[in-house]
Amino acid sequence: MRTIETKTIIEAIKEMCIEANHFLSKDMACAMAQAAQTEGSPLGKQILGQLQDNLQIAGKDMIPICQDTGMAVIFLEIGQDVHFTGENLTDAVNEGVRRGYAEGYLRKSVVGDPLIRENTKDNTPAVLHCEIVPGDRVKITVAPKGFGSENMSRVFMLKPADGIEGVKDAILSAVRDAGPNACPPMVVGVGIGGTFEKCALMAKHALTRSLDTHSAIPYIKELEEEMLQKINGTGIGPGGLGGTTTALAVNIETYPTHIAGLPVAVNICCHVNRHAVREL
DSSP states (O other): OEEEEHHHHHHHHHHHHHHHHHSOOHHHHHHHHHHHHHOOOHHHHHHHHHHHHHHHHHHHHTOOSSSOOOEEEEEEEEETTEEEESSOHHHHHHHHHHHHHHHTTOOOOOBSSTTTOOBOSSOOOOEEEEEEESSSOEEEEEEEEOHHHHTTOEEEEEOGGGHHHHHHHHHHHHHHHHGGGGOSSEEEEEEEEEOHHHHHHHHHHHTTSOTTOOOSSHHHHHHHHHHHHHHHTTOOOGGGSSOSOSEEEEEEEEEEEOTTOEEEEEEEEOTTOOOEEEEO
């Protein structure tokens, strides 16, 4: 049994909130740089160049890469041989977010009640997802999610008879409906299978997967490649002003489902697709 004090969790999440809001992950930075080179539209290339300039200024001057610093989504993969000491784990996660958004001078965007809408003034509570895994390590993924793109996300409860063509149509429908509102070039996370909530969680988690990897399932890898090509063929382009780079990647996760259903979720993220990952 390995013991981890929750103050370690607090400090890590604080630092990761600041990191994710000021710097793109390496895979995202590489994808953006490559897109700027390969974009076919002169206007699209200009927009991608401006986005590159924004990223450089943000890192140099420690200014957030987007004014919407998001609602903090936290994934914890907790080894079953880990024992936490200190405060409640959920409280520790929220304290890390609270400190990160305060010390990083990040915009506080969370309201405490979805209808009364009074700002909590510290960007908490976070949305926390925990999974118990083998081992004695803790993997933390912090993914601040802006709502320009979040609002464009969809869940489709398809019939089994809709099959893979129905899945393709659902993904393309979500992207076309999003258009410029998701701040393209976007990353498209897709969850297929499970239940209503499981497919949505997979779609969210898929956004944190490195863009230089594909699904280990051969036909899903092919689906990712096909959908990226079709999405980039829509002509939405950078900033929604036309071009050949509407998406940087399509990441798909799957899970077993019920004989009577085919749930599909599409969680879209804008061109910053913020996430930071650490292992304790």
